[in-house]
Amino acid sequence: MLPKRRVQRISKSRRVEVRRDEFDQLVDLLNERGELLNALIREQRIQFERIAQLQADVDRLRREWERLKSEV
DSSP: OOOOOOOOOOOTTSOOOOOHHHHHHHHHHHHHHHHHHHHHHHHHHHHHHHHHHHHHHHHHHHHHHHHHHHHO
16 A cells, blocks of 8 residues: 555645546545445434434343332
8 A cells, every 4th residue: 555645635715727637536435425324323323223222122121120029
């Protein structure tokens, strides 16, 4: 993997000339980052669902435990 080089920030108010290949490379990079973010969002959604299922199981076990304690 090539080392990432630091570039200076570009002011939004300053016009910058870029070549078409540079622009296309930037669009590809943004699309790649978008795909990574979408994958992260999917993974977080799955984890949230798993946590919710675990919490529901814990709640069910607590209710059952309380029911068994009250019968004794």
